[in-house]
Amino acid sequence: MGIGMVLVIEGLVYALAPQLVERLLEALREMSLEQRRLLGGLTLVTGLIVLWLARGGLF
Template sequence: MQDFLTGIAFFLIIEGLVYALAPSVVAAMAKRLPETPQSQLRVFGVVSLALGVGLVWLLRG
């Protein structure tokens, strides 16, 4: 459970840095999001998921 909470904390830190350092980039991306095809969003999500699982596997293995 501690590892899970640590992961959530790191996620919040990274998200906070993005919003703090580049809020205009985040706003521009949010405006373009509805125009992005769902298939492209789904592929990006699956790739991100696979990279995250792979990274955890390498770090824990």
């Protein structure tokens, strides 16, 4: 279910805003390796928090 949702969201981004994807990729190329690792880690933690909250972790 989760992988399917990721694919739907990715597909929407590519279908609706392909130029945005190109700009994001250019921005990533300009970032240092350490900045990209930090961004990946923050994204991972944010995703885990969202999943925890969705499963009723807070309420």
